[in-house]
Amino acid sequence: MRAMVFREVGRPLALEDLPLPNCGKHQVLIKVIACAVCRTDLHVVDGDLTEPKLPLVPGHEIVGEVIECGASVAAGLKGKIVGVPWLGETCGRCDFCLRGEENLCDSARFTGYTLDGGYAEYCVAHEHFVFEILGDPLHAAPLLCAGLIGYRSLRMAGDAPALGIYGFGAAAHIISQVAIQQGRRIYAFTRAGDTEAQAFAMDLGAAWAGESGDTPPEPLDAAIIFAPVGELVVDALKVLRKGGTVVCGGIHMSPIPEFAYELLWGERKVCSVANLTRQDGQEFFALLDQHPVTTHIARYPLEQANEALEDLRSGRLQGAAVLVPGD
Numbered sequence: 595m596r597a598m599v600f601r602e603v604g605r606p607l608a609l610e611d612l613p614l615p616n617c618g619k620h621q622v623l624i625k626v627i628a629c630a631v632c633r634t635d636l637h638v639v640d641g642d643l644t645e646p647k648l649p650l651v652p653g654h655e656i657v658g659e660v661i662e663c664g665a666s667v668a669a670g671l672k673g674k675i676v677g678v679p680w681l682g683e684t685c686g687r688c689d690f691c692l693r694g695e696e697n698l699c700d701s702a703r704f705t706g707y708t709l710d711g712g713y714a715e716y717c718v719a720h721e722h723f724v725f726e727i728l729g730d731p732l733h734a735a736p737l738l739c740a741g742l743i744g745y746r747s748l749r750m751a752g753d754a755p756a757l758g759i760y761g762f763g764a765a766a767h768i769i770s771q772v773a774i775q776q777g778r779r780i781y782a783f784t785r786a787g788d789t790e791a792q793a794f795a796m797d798l799g800a801a802w803a804g805e806s807g808d809t810p811p812e813p814l815d816a817a818i819i820f821a822p823v824g825e826l827v828v829d830a831l832k833v834l835r836k837g838g839t840v841v842c843g844g845i846h847m848s849p850i851p852e853f854a855y856e857l858l859w860g861e862r863k864v865c866s867v868a869n870l871t872r873q874d875g876q877e878f879f880a881l882l883d884q885h886p887v888t889t890h891i892a893r894y895p896l897e898q899a900n901e902a903l904e905d906l907r908s909g910r911l912q913g914a915a916v917l918v919p920g921d
């Protein structure tokens with residue numbers, strides 16, 4: 595199969611011919627229809643995340659067709675269109691797994707990081723960690739991480755009628771559509787001068803859009819930070835009401851600068867979101883039945899994965915980049 599392979603930090607992904615992956619007892623072999631590109635993939639190829647398997651096929655927002663099943667896989671999966679998320683496997687035995695926090699599992703394995711992912715024509719995944727996907731595979735692909743992590747972040751933000759979102763990319767554009775349908779007011783913060791992202795947010799129904807560091811027209815009940823920039827935590831605290839929460843939705847962030855305690859005083863909270871649970875997936879896909887979203891995608895052939903990553907890095911894209919191996 596053709597795959598885009600990561601071998602070393604600082605070297606672009608290389609198009610390689612690899613053997614088809616072996617389908618383990620509890621795994622399914624999937625023909626990849628689409629794989630969205632996540633900021634986490636950038637953190638992997640940039641070396642911000644330091645423990646990838648090597649060589650690695652990145653990609654953890656995969657939608658494809660199950661074409662072969664391992665010996666112990668439940669009947670009925672073959673031929674289904676499934677989605678493969680970041681959470682690839684958990685132990686099921688550690689304290690975290692046993693109390694419903696499998697996102698924090700001590701020995702979890704992650705698609706496109708410690709397991710090979712979907713920047714390829716085929717991949718394998720554990721039968722219990724895939725979601726059945728209905729609807730268009732290309733538009734569904736960004737739901738598998740941008741959507742799921744966005745959902746977990748939104749839940750952590752609590753009721754929050756006035757919700758700030760810092761970094762208006764793939765996750766923000768999905769979850770703000772849900773949040774607006776729930777009756778929340780979205781305040782979108784972008785990098786300085788990014789009027790295109792601000793216009794994109796307003797088109798999706800945001801109540802206001804501006805630059806990070808700006809003061810929105812009302813204090814925020816909560817803020818979600820998707821951009822990997824530590825300064826934004828301080829920016830968000832400055833415009834947060836008492837008792838509000840700042841949720842850091844990314845897997846990596848530059849250092850958070852020192853700030854005065856009075857910004858945190860008044861029972862303001864700062865927390866992170868790590869990974870997802872399968873329960874998040876069930877809840878999120880059920881929520882989309884009530885609050886459907888339209889994902890905005892930019893389509894790239896598989897061999898242009900490096901270009902897609904660069905477009906994400908530079909902020910040139912609105913919405914999500916999606917690799918399509920069949921193109």
Ligand SMILES: [Zn+2]
Nearest residue numbers: 685688691699
């Ligand atoms: Zn565990």
Ligand SMILES: [Zn+2]
Nearest residue numbers: 632634739740
């Ligand atoms: Zn991701």
